[in-house]
């Protein structure tokens with residue numbers, strides 16, 4: 001079916017080889033690697049070759065730029081307990097094996113690797129964007145594309161990284177940073193001349209899983225476990241629960257779509273931890289439900305007011321009311337279009353993987 005559909009699209013004549021260095025091999029990194037394998041014979045015009053994988057505490061593998069057997073690496077992860085995995089077993093070339101590759105060594109590895117694309121999917125740092133920011137900067141300085149699923153570098157380095165990328169004729173792309181693989185940033189690139197006056201949305205899936213599950217009578221803790229098992233919670237789920245993930249996404253949208261580079265701490269923020277089962281049930285009994293709403297709007301003064309707020313939605317007409325589990329939605333208000341709403345229903349890490357995959361293709365295929 002996929003093959004047939006692909007024939008309807010323009011198939012690039014030449015196949016480009018793309019050497020990939022993958023930083024971070026958790027839920028997102030693995031889903032992305034799997035997608036590259038699944039789509040290898042799809043005729044999209046790029047042959048992805050993994051030459052290095054770096055983790056935080058599970059070692060790294062790099063064999064002097066030689067292709068890695070990604071299917072074998074994925075199958076090791078699938079068949080082992082997390083604490084048993086050590087990627088160094090696949091070989092580290094001239095590099096000494098180390099379960100933890102420190103940031104300075106990772107930067108050296110990026111520079112040495114000669115990769116075409118560095119894909120970065122390491123945990124978010126709300127305060128500084130590091131070490132992801134430095135990884136992406138190094139990749140771009142070395143003339144590689146920097147593709148990232150991480151919101152931190154968007155907020156802490158969007159303008160610098162984009163300018164650096166442009167100066168090298170490369171791309172810094174991050175479609176997965178907000179709403180997984182849903183084309184939010186690329187949609188905006190396709191609305192030239194439009195001004196964003198504001199937006200409203202449900203942008204954190206983990207809290208939405210928890211809120212929906214609590215409506216069904218599950219405990220907060222059990223619901224969080226479900227989100228973790230689905231691979232959508234942050235490495236530190238407090239970032240989801242306390243509203244930091246939602247706030248960094250709001251800041252990312254303001255920075256890129258409004259061209260107003262706000263900090264995460266500029267976003268008025270609340271989380272969901274104070275909400276009780278009784279409050280959720282009482283709301284449900286009145287046909288209402290709680291959502292962690294994200295919003296920003298440009299005031300007449302030009303100032304941007306942004307917030308993450310736990311709201312009790314009262315109207316089934318709201319595009320955010322009927323949004324179960326990990327689903328997310330964003331409504332944008334521009335000076336040229338009636339409100340536009342994008343909804344993602346029950347996304348998984350495959351959606352995020354596609355955001356990265358699409359960015360890699362965009363970067364590779366537009367390059368002459």
Ligand SMILES: NC(=O)C1=CN([C@@H]2O[C@H](COP(=O)(O)OP(=O)(O)OC[C@H]3O[C@@H](n4cnc5c(N)ncnc54)[C@H](OP(=O)(O)O)[C@@H]3O)[C@@H](O)[C@H]2O)C=CC1
Pocket residue numbers: 023024025026027028029054055056057058059103106121122123124131149150151176177178180231232233234235348349352
């Ligand atoms: N999960 C999701 O649904 C989505 C996630 N994102 C973003 O994608 C990124 C990755 O998320 P996810 O895969 O879920 O997170 P995980 O915690 O599952 O994976 C993170 C990976 O990064 C590795 N890592 C940690 N520190 C370093 C470092 N210094 N250098 C190299 N690797 C490092 C970890 O190593 P180790 O395995 O050894 O711990 C792990 O492999 C985050 O920024 C997240 O916000 C974006 C959209 C959706």
Ligand SMILES: N[C@@H](CC=O)C(=O)O
Pocket residue numbers: 177178179180203204205206207232233234240245
């Ligand atoms: N932890 C995040 C993952 C995607 O950004 C969420 O729950 O939305």
